[in-house]
Amino acid sequence: MNEDKQVNSPNTDVAKECQTFSIGELAKAFDVTPRSIRFYEEQGLLSPQRSGQTRIYSKKDKVRLKLILRGKRLGFSLAETRTLFNLYDSHQNSKIQLQAMLEMTAQKRAIxxxxxxxxxxxxTELDDVELRCxxxxxxxxxG
Amino acid sequence: MNEDKQVNSPNTDVAKECQTFSIGELAKAFDVTPRSIRFYEEQGLLSPQRSGQTRIYSKKDKVRLKLILRGKRLGFSLAETRTLFNLYDSHQNSKIQLQAMLEMTAQKRAIxxxxxxxxxxxxTELDDVELRCxxxxxxxxxG
DNA sequence: CCTTACCTTTACGTTCACGTAAACTTAATA
DNA sequence: TATTAAGTTTACGTGAACGTAAAGGTAAGG
Structure with missing residues (x-):
C-alpha cells in the first residue's frame, strides 16, 4: 500500500522528471486562480488524482487545462469544451458519436x-486608427 | 415644427432611400433581439434619434451596431467597445487621448x-479530428 | 511550538449580458 | 370599432464564470 504518497513536495523529485503539479503551480503557469481550476473540475473538465485531499495534476491534466483556456479565448463555453472532451474521450466511436463530432467540428470551423x-x-481598422493617431x-x- | 415626424412607417419612403430603421428592422438584420439593442443603448453604445418615444436608427447607428457585434464575437466586453467608441468620437485629440487610443489598439492587436x-x-486540430472520424x-x- | 504557506470544502456574492413578464401607447388593418 | 402588431418603460430573473469569505487540515521552517 505504499502508493499515492509520492511527490509531496514540488520540485523535489528523485530521478525522472517533474511529471505532476500542484494546483498552485498550474495556476501560476497559466495565470489563472486555483479557484478557476477547481471550478473547471466541478464542471467535469478535469479530474486530477488525489493524494489524500490534495489534487495532483499530471501532464495530461496540464494539456487539458491549456485546451480549456484556449477554448475560452476563442469564445467556447466550458460546457462546449466539456462536450468536445467527452466526444473525444469516448473511444466507443459509434457512428452517432462520430457524426456528432463532425458536426461539432464543422460548426466550430465556421465560427x-x-x-x-x-x-x-x-x-486593418486598427492600422488606420494608429496611422491617424x-x-x-x-x-x-x-505645431 | 413639422420636423421629426418623417418615416413613421418603414419602407414607405418617397424618393431617396431607406436611411432609417426601426429597432425591429435592425434586430432582424443582425439577428439579435430588440432587448439587446436597447441594452446597448443603456450602456452608452448607441443613441438613436427619437420620434416621440420610438427609436429611429440611422445608417451610422447601424454601423455602430455592426461594430458592437463584431467586437462581441472577438470577445470584447461592451464596456471596452464603449471606451473605444468614446476615444474615437472625441475629436479633441489631446495628446493623452491619442496615446490612450494607441495603447488600446496595441493591446487589442496583441490579443x-x-x-x-x-x-x-x-x-489543424480540427483537420486531424475530422480525418480520423x-x-x-x-x-x-x-466492416 | 508557533507561524507561514499551501491546500481543502462549503456557500454565498458578483458581474456581464441579456431574458422575460407586466402594463402601457400608438398605428395599421379587418 | 376591435384587434393585432409593433413599439415603450420598469423591474425582477437568469446562466455563466468565477470572486470571496469562513473555517479548517497539513507540512516545512525558525
Whole structure:
C-alpha cells in the first residue's frame, strides 16, 4: 500500500522528471486562480488524482487545462469544451458519436472562419486608427 | 415644427432611400433581439434619434451596431467597445487621448494576434479530428 | 511550538449580458 | 370599432464564470 504518497513536495523529485503539479503551480503557469481550476473540475473538465485531499495534476491534466483556456479565448463555453472532451474521450466511436463530432467540428470551423474575417477587418481598422493617431501626434509636436 | 415626424412607417419612403430603421428592422438584420439593442443603448453604445418615444436608427447607428457585434464575437466586453467608441468620437485629440487610443489598439492587436494563433492551432486540430472520424466511419461502412 | 504557506470544502456574492413578464401607447388593418 | 402588431418603460430573473469569505487540515521552517 505504499502508493499515492509520492511527490509531496514540488520540485523535489528523485530521478525522472517533474511529471505532476500542484494546483498552485498550474495556476501560476497559466495565470489563472486555483479557484478557476477547481471550478473547471466541478464542471467535469478535469479530474486530477488525489493524494489524500490534495489534487495532483499530471501532464495530461496540464494539456487539458491549456485546451480549456484556449477554448475560452476563442469564445467556447466550458460546457462546449466539456462536450468536445467527452466526444473525444469516448473511444466507443459509434457512428452517432462520430457524426456528432463532425458536426461539432464543422460548426466550430465556421465560427473560427468568421472570427478570422473579423480579426482581419479589425486589424486593418486598427492600422488606420494608429496611422491617424500618429499623424496627429506629429502635428502636435511640430505645431 | 413639422420636423421629426418623417418615416413613421418603414419602407414607405418617397424618393431617396431607406436611411432609417426601426429597432425591429435592425434586430432582424443582425439577428439579435430588440432587448439587446436597447441594452446597448443603456450602456452608452448607441443613441438613436427619437420620434416621440420610438427609436429611429440611422445608417451610422447601424454601423455602430455592426461594430458592437463584431467586437462581441472577438470577445470584447461592451464596456471596452464603449471606451473605444468614446476615444474615437472625441475629436479633441489631446495628446493623452491619442496615446490612450494607441495603447488600446496595441493591446487589442496583441490579443487578436494571440487569437489568430489559437485559431490556426485549433483549425489543424480540427483537420486531424475530422480525418480520423471519417476514417473510422469508412471502417464502419466496410466492416 | 508557533507561524507561514499551501491546500481543502462549503456557500454565498458578483458581474456581464441579456431574458422575460407586466402594463402601457400608438398605428395599421379587418 | 376591435384587434393585432409593433413599439415603450420598469423591474425582477437568469446562466455563466468565477470572486470571496469562513473555517479548517497539513507540512516545512525558525
Amino acid at each position: 473560427l472562419t468568421q472570427q478570422l474575417e473579423d480579426i482581419n477587418v479589425l486589424m 500618429k499623424d496627429e501626434l506629429e502635428l502636435l509636436k511640430r | 487578436l494576434t494571440q487569437q489568430l494563433e489559437d485559431i490556426n492551432v485549433l483549425m 471519417k476514417d473510422e466511419l469508412e471502417l464502419l461502412k466496410r
